[in-house]
Amino acid sequence: MGQAFLHGNGGSNPLNFKVVASADYPDSTSRNMIPDAYAKTATSNGITYTVNGDGSITANGTATGLSVLNVWGNSNSLTLPAGTYTLSGCPSGGAVDTYRLCNNATSINDTGSGVTFTLTEDTAISFKIRIQSGTTVSNLKFWPQLEKGSSKTSFVKYAQKGNTIWVKTSETVVSWKMAKQSSIPTLTSVKGRLFISYSSIDSVTTTNTNFDALKITASQPNSIMVGLNAAYLNLDGTSSGWKQVYAYIYKSSGWVQFSSEFSATIKVTYPSGSTLTCSNGSTTLTATTTTGSYTFTVPNSGTWTVKAVSGSNTASQSVSITTSGQSASVTLTYEVYLYNAGDQCTSLTGGWSNKEKGASYAGSGSVTLDTSAMIIACNTTGSRCAYTTKAIALSGKTTLHVTISSMSNLSSTVPAGIWVATDTTVTSYSWANVVAYKYDITNTGTFTVDVSSLTTSCYIAIGIDSAGGAGSITVSKVWLT
Amino acid sequence: MKTIYIDSDYKCHVTDDGTMTAVETDAFDGKCNTYIEGYRFVPSGEVWTRADGVEFHGEMIAPAEDWRELDNAQRNYEREQYAALTNENESLVAENAELLEAMAAMVDDVYNQDLEIMEE
Numbered sequence: 001m002g003q004a005f006l007h008g009n010g011g012s013n014p015l016n017f018k019v020v021a022s023a024d025y026p027d028s029t030s031r032n033m034i035p036d037a038y039a040k041t042a043t044s045n046g047i048t049y050t051v052n053g054d055g056s057i058t059a060n061g062t063a064t065g066l067s068v069l070n071v072w073g074n075s076n077s078l079t080l081p082a083g084t085y086t087l088s089g090c091p092s093g094g095a096v097d098t099y100r101l102c103n104n105a106t107s108i109n110d111t112g113s114g115v116t117f118t119l120t121e122d123t124a125i126s127f128k129i130r131i132q133s134g135t136t137v138s139n140l141k142f143w144p145q146l147e148k149g150s151s152k153t154s155f156v157k158y159a160q161k162g163n164t165i166w167v168k169t170s171e172t173v174v175s176w177k178m179a180k181q182s183s184i185p186t187l188t189s190v191k192g193r194l195f196i197s198y199s200s201i202d203s204v205t206t207t208n209t210n211f212d213a214l215k216i217t218a219s220q221p222n223s224i225m226v227g228l229n230a231a232y233l234n235l236d237g238t239s240s241g242w243k244q245v246y247a248y249i250y251k252s253s254g255w256v257q258f259s260s261e262f263s264a265t266i267k268v269t270y271p272s273g274s275t276l277t278c279s280n281g282s283t284t285l286t287a288t289t290t291t292g293s294y295t296f297t298v299p300n301s302g303t304w305t306v307k308a309v310s311g312s313n314t315a316s317q318s319v320s321i322t323t324s325g326q327s328a329s330v331t332l333t334y335e336v337y338l339y340n341a342g343d344q345c346t347s348l349t350g351g352w353s354n355k356e357k358g359a360s361y362a363g364s365g366s367v368t369l370d371t372s373a374m375i376i377a378c379n380t381t382g383s384r385c386a387y388t389t390k391a392i393a394l395s396g397k398t399t400l401h402v403t404i405s406s407m408s409n410l411s412s413t414v415p416a417g418i419w420v421a422t423d424t425t426v427t428s429y430s431w432a433n434v435v436a437y438k439y440d441i442t443n444t445g446t447f448t449v450d451v452s453s454l455t456t457s458c459y460i461a462i463g464i465d466s467a468g469g470a471g472s473i474t475v476s477k478v479w480l481t
Numbered sequence: 482m483k484t485i486y487i488d489s490d491y492k493c494h495v496t497d498d499g500t501m502t503a504v505e506t507d508a509f510d511g512k513c514n515t516y517i518e519g520y521r522f523v524p525s526g527e528v529w530t531r532a533d534g535v536e537f538h539g540e541m542i543a544p545a546e547d548w549r550e551l552d553n554a555q556r557n558y559e560r561e562q563y564a565a566l567t568n569e570n571e572s573l574v575a576e577n578a579e580l581l582e583a584m585a586a587m588v589d590d591v592y593n594q595d596l597e598i599m600e601e
Contacts, residue, residue, distance in 0.1 A: 331533040399535055436543040437508075440525045450521070450531060450543040 031147040032158045034072045044068055047131050055157040056143050062136040071144045073126030076104050082121045088114035088152045089143040099131045114152035264321045267295045270332040274310040308332045339478040342372045350389030357383035357463040358429035377472035378464050385463025392460055397480040398452040402462055404444050405476040414471035416441040418449055419461040482507050491529045492545055493520045508542050513558035519546040
């Protein structure tokens, strides 16, 4: 027995859907639209109804009250598209006060000759045999038939065609699969009902809908193509509008609500105009806008890499997603080099200049700009710094990075530092007008200063000073992100 | 040297709410309260992790709010300080003038008294 397992992105609950190809509904190779498998042998108020298997239903007994057998649908649980139909199959001699074949509202009545009716719009409906109280019937055989058009034709048995009905959804269905399952899963509806019944189901109620043996035969973006193998699909309410249901997907442990499928988000802030992707190696999601802010919904846990590309600029960052419902945030900015292994990035920095860190120590150190690195040294009780000749625009940047690749004699009394200042004035002992700094550097490594709240242009200075003993640092890279 | 207080996010405060850590620094000498409370101070040996996951090791100071606004607040503060000092100075000058006048009157009085004595 085949089962349909929809695997969606879990982005919405309830799931939005609508029938697209409802004009072809119901789906039968014969003229008769009433599935004979729907009605079940039953007794109602003294009348025993026997489903014969050839499409006919035999009634016997005396009605002790209003006796009803649902022939197709229950309490207007079906939707018939607008059109003209003919209902027939009531034995001759019927009447509204004895027996008849009719709709739920008893506005369409076949008492033996058939009845043609027109629906001007998609209409909620159901059909039943109705025998009034006190009526005695003996082997009264009904042959329910509903056919399109205004002509009553001879009875033919319903035959399920196995065609397809398109159910369009606003959700992204990322995959689907077939599997085996012995028990019949349930689908609980809330707003509107996706009402699917099947011949092997003994009873179907409007509050607990069962489905089985659905077959997914194809898929396309934003659509689920539901093919009906040995079942048929009834939609409660109008078929033209969007409906909502709680949908379920099958996992190894059983059926779980659609929304509880894995879903996590990664919010990315990135340079506007860039192409933004999010990939875990096998799945790559691409942002549909280039506004500078985008949220990806990822369908799996693992390491996802978000990447922004604009011309020759590239920025990427890895994000670890571990649990469903997790929300991560990432900011991507392109690297802007101020110094890179001998390159002084002069167009931006104006080159790197050399001065004492504090005026009291003038002339007591050196800055060497060679072909591969910047070496800043101070003598005993001296200080020295290298700084950008031009002020650097910091708007849109969040972090200043400085890599010190080697050092000599750094200590708590001979530390290095990074200064961000609005001008290049030095006081007796340090830079004036410093707006951010990182100090007490005594090791090699890459050091950072938060510049995310600085929107003005500033000079960047890297220096070393000494309260006792000479020292030096080798700076290999300075950049902004 | 100033004593400031930092909260668990390393944001600076000028008063302690009982949960903060006191830090002595000369980084904010001459700065107004608004400027100080717009900053973040990460002490040496500690690490602050920004919302985007980037780590910053102390000692680091950096504005936690738009620096332009902090700078405006500081400039206003300095203007007010200057105006207050100017007013104080003007008051002192006025007081000084009154004292000078009083002293001149006293000198005149003494001179006149001496003349009277000499004439007698």
